[in-house]
Amino acid sequence: MNRxxxxxxxxxxxxxxxxxxxxxxxxxxxxxxLPPEIKPLTQEQEEEIGQ
Known part of the structure; x- marks a missing residue:
């Protein structure tokens, strides 16, 4: 038998x-x-991206 x-x-x-x-x-x-010139997304911007 081949094992x-x-x-x-x-x-x-x-x-x-x-x-x-x-x-x-x-x-x-x-x-x-993040550097100060880069702002995090707002809730509205996140919802627009999610659509």
């Missing part, structure tokens, strides 16, 4: 079931405040 298909299936299922580690903190992007 290759069984081993491949087991390897794929094991890889899919294993939890992935969280990325390190230094890789995550930092949120910088």
């Amino acid at each position: 290759l298909p069984i081993l491949l299936t087991l390897a794929i299922l094991t890889a899919c079931a294993s939890p992935r580690p969280a990325p390190p903190a230094e890789v995550q992007p930092t949120v910088e405040p």
Whole structure:
């Protein structure tokens, strides 16, 4: 009997079931405040964009 298909299936299922580690903190992007000349959208502008 050829065991290759069984081993491949087991390897794929094991890889899919294993939890992935969280990325390190230094890789995550930092949120910088907006410059004063850029104003956030008002509620009305957000509703217009959403339509």
